[in-house]
Amino acid sequence: MNRETMLAGAVVLVVAVSVLAVAVVPGAIADTESDPVRTGHLSIQEVAIAPGPVSGGTATLQVDTRLEHTQGRSENVTVLVRAVHLESGLVETTSERAVSPISGEREVSVRQNLSVERSGGYRIETVVYRDGERIAEGRKEVRGVGTLTPEYARTSVNFHWQGQKGLPPVEYTIQDAEDNRTTLNVSTFLTNEGDVASDQLRVVFTVRQADSNIVADRSSAQVGQIAPGRTATPSVELSVPDGYNYYLDAVLWKDGVIVGTARSVANLNPTETVAANETVREVGIEVGDFDGDRRGDKDRDYETTIESGASGGVPGFGTGVAVVALGGALLLARRKS
Known part of the structure; x- marks a missing residue:
């Protein structure tokens, strides 16, 4: 028996044993498992801030966070944004939002509203969490919030x-x-x-x-x-x-x-x-x-009379004073007579 014949017989034997094993013992030859889904990569691509509704005392800041996702799949993702007053350093308000599962290579927009006092400026801080772990963060400042015109004054x-x-x-x-x-x-x-x-x-x-x-x-x-x-x-x-x-x-x-x-x-x-x-x-x-x-006519006539009486001659001696003096002189002369 030559070498080629022996090799062919061995191949036939292996195939026969395999077929028999599959028939007698199910699962003897397991299907190849697919690779497990890898965790994707997330980063903050951009943070845009726009004014929203404005009242006399407060202003709404509309924060749009653009997340860039690559590779695999990301689940249990949340985005937290907060407004920190630039002068006091105190946190004015905070908003947190859950993000639907993300897969593939794409950008995702996450929009949130922050209501702040209509004065001064703020630092808007953005933090991205996955499974409770911080994976990305960014910050941006806005100033002149007090110059925003309220709705009622527009x-x-x-x-x-x-x-x-x-x-x-x-x-x-x-x-x-x-x-x-x-x-x-x-x-x-x-x-x-x-x-x-x-x-x-x-x-x-x-x-x-x-x-x-x-x-x-x-x-x-x-x-x-x-x-x-x-x-x-x-x-x-x-x-x-x-x-x-x-x-x-x-x-x-x-x-x-x-x-x-x-x-x-x-x-x-x-x-x-x-x-x-x-x-x-x-x-x-x-x-x-x-x-x-x-402005009344009565007062205006009175002003005119006073001004006319004080004009000309010796200051303080008008027509009225002369009449009084003449009457006094006549009365004195009558008493002496």
């Missing part, structure tokens, strides 16, 4: 000028001048910078004496809807005493809330001037000049 309408281009945001013209009082026609410019028509607004105009901040007069003007990209020019008439310099303040109101302010000046004293953001002199203030009751 409007697309603003004062067109703020004085940067040399144009006053509040203008005035002399409407009338008599009896030591001047009537001003005060106006401003409101522009809708948004994409929709504005809500119902009103502007309150106040004129203040520059050195004392005494309110000389105040009035309001209703503002109808302003179309997108359009400008409205509300105006009022205000009456003030002559000879003083004034601040002209315009306050924009929306549903009972102040949403904007502007200031200009009215220099009615020809010898002194003031700027919108400073006072350059101190003067003696006649408080009586700013008495609102002096």
Whole structure:
């Protein structure tokens, strides 16, 4: 028997024994087991922070954590984010969220909201856990949270000028001048910078004496809807005493809330001037000049009579004094006779 014949017989014998073993002893030849699932690798790719709803006292920070996953599969993953105040170092608030199992190579977005006080700045810390073990962490700072506008104070309408281009945001013209009082026609410019028509607004105009901040007069003007990209020019008439310099303040109101302010000046004293953001002199203030009751016709006539009686001749001796003196002289002469 040659070598090839013997080899072929051995192969046939092995195959026969294997078939018999499978038939008689199930599981004698086990299936090859697949490799166990390997644990994936997780890392923080990016942390994005955006403003959410804002109230008068608090602001919501929307934190979007982007997790990069490679290889295998990751389970029991949680993401913890917390806001730490930059000045005090105290933890303001914390949020923790479980993440669904992740497999394959991809990015996963985990969004969480943090409600913080609407002031100062915060350090947002992000920590990733798997099976209770910290596997990744990151941090990012946000500042100027107090500048976020509350929902109730948001409007697309603003004062067109703020004085940067040399144009006053509040203008005035002399409407009338008599009896030591001047009537001003005060106006401003409101522009809708948004994409929709504005809500119902009103502007309150106040004129203040520059050195004392005494309110000389105040009035309001209703503002109808302003179309997108359009400008409205509300105006009022205000009456003030002559000879003083004034601040002209315009306050924009929306549903009972102040949403904007502007200031200009009215220099009615020809010898002194003031700027919108400073006072350059101190003067003696006649408080009586700013008495609102002096606008009545009765008081105005009284002022005119006093001024006429004190004009001309020797100071302090008017017509009334002369009449009294004449009567006294006649009475004395009658007694002597």
